[in-house]
Amino acid sequence: MTDMKTPPSKARAVIIGGGVAGCSVAYHLAKLGWKDVVLLERKQLTSGTTWHAAGLIAQLRSSKNMTRLAKYSQELYGKLEEETGVATGFRRCGSITVALTDERLEEITRQASMARAFGVDVEEITPAQVKERYPHINLDGVKGGVYLPKDGQGDPANIALALAKGAKMNGAHIFERMKVTEIHVDGDRVSGVSWQRDGSEESGMIDADFVVNCGGMWARDIGEMADVSVPLHACEHFYIVTENIPDLKQMPVLRVPDECAYYKEDAGKILLGAFEPESKPWGMNGISQDFEFDQLPEDFDHFEPILEMAVERVPVLADAGIHTFFNGPESFTPDDAYHLGEAPNLKNFFIMAGFNSIGIQSSGGAGWALAEWMDKGLPPFDLGDVDIRRMQPFQNNKTYLFERAKESLGLLYADHFPYRQMATARGVRRSPFHAHLKERGAVFGEVAGWERANWFANADQEPEYKYSWKRQNWFQNAAEEHRAVRENVGMYDMTSFGKIRVEGRDACAFLNYVCGNDVDVPVGKITYTQFLNKRGGIEADVTVTRLAENSYIVVTPAATVQREMHWMRRHLGNFQALIFDATSAEAVLAVMGPNSRRLLELVSNHDWTNDNHPFGQARDVEIGMGLARAHRVTYVGELGWELYVSTDMAAHVFETLFEAGQDMNLKLCGMHMMDSLRIEKAFRHFGHDITGEDHVLEAGLGFAVKTAKESFVGRDAVLRKKEQGLDMRLVQFALKDPLPLMYHHEPIVQDGKIVSYITSANYGHTLGAAVGLGYVPCKGQSMADMLASKFEIEIAGQRFEAEASMKPMYDPKSERVKV
Known part of the structure; x- marks a missing residue:
């Protein structure tokens, strides 16, 4: 697929992998005017995973920017055929997701509200309306559905080939049967690749300014050539295609996540695919070098439970023969989000891989975003959901990936409850306090591999999550922990920070x-x-x-x-x-609350008064027989200290504080408590309330920027925004009704119109209602005029009146932290 027979010796960018991901990056770099873009594919284009993808192309994803990328993919695929002459099979047939439980119904109606906040056309529909749009469905147990009219489907291989042709039309060079055998590094920067022609001794080198790893299932191995972690693992993925069904007409894609199934009409046949709860990892001993358009052995026993439910749900399947039983591998990441961006430890080495069965719908937008990132030096907007830098080095461990892969695939269709914790590959990173906390009823969550106490169970309570969209079983536990820190003293583990x-x-x-x-x-x-x-x-x-x-x-x-x-x-x-x-060198205990000073005075001869140890200061102290560094700072809005202790003394310091606190009703607390306290104080949460696309002044953090300094990154942008004025402003909201719960992404309604969405939220046990933060347009308005609006928050299709405030609703002058 190129006029050149041999790759050039120099390129601006070398792309490794010729699936839809690599073809998209090549297309978008070429569109930006990059010359000397070279794509190397070890076998034939699309021969890894792309060729057997189901080709579902949905718009709505779990965040605003992931939705933006999915919508971009749709728009791109809709015009590719006209641009390149390659038929993509793209058509907007719509999609329906149905709920068989009350919890799932709340999930999908909350998603519908979120879709409206993101500008996606959506409609909540009754079971009867589901039947109108999908006449073959059996409505037994169906409680409702959500319809997205602009969702679609396409031909995966031809979409990739159209992107490849478009890339060539704009000057990119594509070589098939060229395997990359080595990645070259010069200091801290990638410098090129070595290649070998498949089935031949012919080889060569390409000096390159950029290298992009779009290796799909092989991306982890390609990363290891450059000592870069790309954590992913292949899993077996099953679907069947029926024989031709007479008079079968084009219908929306149907998803029945409670039965782990999706249905796609395709040329008079039905494709039935599965995301079973426990998947089958594959390729533990490496993927064959000869893998090309291959499929894996059938496993009907594994697929049979899905098929049995499907025949009941779509009865026309009972009389349709099976034309194809397909089992093909796809790669999954530890958190079910794909990998995008520059490697944290190697300059100009970029990754786009690990698409978790949404490669077709994501690659168009992801390829555009990566090309913009490479071209401008920054992503076009916040891509934290998929940024490769979110991964920790240990997550490239093969045993870890094997264990986590068993869960990852099935989670795509599992209930996406708030606070849901991963069940597999747990216990890898533990603080020195872990055993102490577990012994006292801690229920752990996991972040970046760290086991963190999220809440503490009572003696008569099962120490595990019972998930729901309503108040979960730990709601009162967290409320008691919250009140302890507001009214007395609490202690919690912050070692993971x-x-x-x-x-x-x-x-x-x-x-x-x-x-x-x-x-x-x-x-x-x-x-x-x-x-x-x-x-x-x-x-x-x-x-x-x-x-x-x-x-x-x-x-x-x-x-x-x-x-x-x-x-x-x-x-x-x-x-x-x-x-x-130096994270693992020190353990950290936070002692917070109006009586925190009194507790610390019981175990230390340090002078904890304001005169000696004011807010915003760190001091070396003695705790019991040990040493610590006490930081007087808070993320919960109360008097308190974070105690940094070397890991060898951590257990002693914990025991000393815990024992001394018994007469004071010291309460052990978890991360849910910390989050509910910080949201009342309107403290920002990175990744939700503040990101790389949120201007520091619009986030209300101008007090932490000193433009008097002569030179710092972003100074000019801060001065420019001061001169031009703000377009958005981060505002705190509290519902006036104490019953509804907010989590994040609920639409903000200003004077009857959706203008934005909640970026983060929790229940404010002191304020007595759900509290959240969110950006509101303010261009040309005074803050007083903006706040005079009527604000509502939409939750699962229902709107609730909310109070809005620019100042923290709890302790707006921060008097409590400085007493």
Whole structure:
């Protein structure tokens, strides 16, 4: 598929892999005017996973930006045939998702509300209306459905081939039967690849400015060539295609997630696919080098339970013969989100892989976003959901991936309950307090592999989650923990939060360059700050504590350590400083609440008063017979300290504090408590309320930016926004009805019109209602005029009146943290 017979010796970008992902990246780079784009495919284009994909093309995804990319894919595929002459088979036939339980019905109606906030056409429909649109369905047990009229389907292989042709038409070079055998690295930057022609001794090298890993099931192995982690694992994925069914007309795609099944009409036949609860990992010993348009052995016993339910649900299947029983491998990631972006440890090495069965609907938009990222140096908007930097190095472990893959596939159609925790591949990362907390009733969740106590069960209560869209079984437990910190004293484990050390001669100058705030402060001072990008967007939300003249510790959320390390290394330049992850070196206990000072005075001779230890200061202290560093800072809006303890002394410090606290009714608390407290105080949550596309001033964090500094990343964008004025403003909302629950992505309705959505939410046990944050348009308006509007929040199709505030609804002057 190229006029050149041999790859050139130099290229601006080399793309590894000729499935729909690689073809999309080549197409979009070529469209941007990149010359010398080379795609190398080990066998034939589409011969890995793309050729056997089901070809479902949905618009709605789990976040605004993932939806934007899916909508882009649809629009692209709709015009590709006209552009390239290659038929893509794309048509908008719509899709229906039906619910067989009350919980699923709430899930899909909440998703319908979310769709409206994201600008996706959607309609909640009754069982009778489901039958009108899909006459072959048996309505037994169907409680309702959601219809998306602009969803579609297409021919996966031809979509990829159309993208490949479009890439060639714009100057890209595509080579089949060229296997990449080595990835070259020069210092901290990728520098090219070596290749060998399939079935031949012919080989060569390409010097490249960029290399893109679009290797699909092979992406993990390709990553290892460059010492880059790309965590994914192949699983067997099953579907059947019936014989021709007389008079079968085009119908919407039908999804019945409660029966793990989807149905697609295709040329007079029905394709029935499955996402079974426990999947079958495949390729544990590596994938054959000869794999090309291959399928795996049938396993009818594994598929039979799905088929039995399907014959009841769509009775026409009972009389239709099976034309094809297909079992093909697809790759799945640890969190069911694909991998996109620059490798955290290798410059200009980009990844786009691990699509979790949504490669066709995602690759058009993802390829565009990656090309923009490579071209501009930043993603076009926040892509944190899929950013490869969210993955932790240990997640590339083969045993871990095998265990997690058993669950990942089935989760696509499982109930997506709030707070749902992964069940497989657990217990990898544990703080030194883990056993102490477990013994006392902790129920753990998992973030970035860390086991974290989310709530504490009572003695007569089963210590496990009972999921629901309503109040879950831990609601009152978290309420009691919440009240303990508001009214008395609570203690919780914050060990999982990232601790990045920055040391060296230029540590201060370097951090002042990447931070918006001024970190040239006295030793012991804690600075709250953001890393900004050149658009003024927020790349990180951290505290920076000066430990010594040339030594700092940057504290960051557990899931973003790799992201922050990458961002700092990318901007290090000629600064003389050492950056390293010290998270596991210290355990952290937070002691928070109006009586926290009293508890700490029982175990330490340190002077905990305001005069000696004011807010925003870190001091070395003694706790019992051990040593600690006490940071007076809070994410819960109360008086308190975070105690940093070397891991060898952690157990002793915990036991000392816990024993001393018994006469004070000290309460052990979890992460759900922390989140409900911080939302009442309107503290931002990185990744939800603040991201790389949210301007720091519109996020209400201008107080943490010091433009008086001569030079820092994002300074010009901050000054420009100050001059031009704000377009959006982050606002806090509290429902006036105490019963409904918000989680995130619920539409914000201003004077009867949907204008935005809730970015994060929880129940405010002190305020007595669900509380959330969300951006509201404010261009040309005073804040007073904006807040004078009538605000409602839409939840599962129903609207609830809400109070809006620019100031925190709880302790707006932060008097409680400084007592």
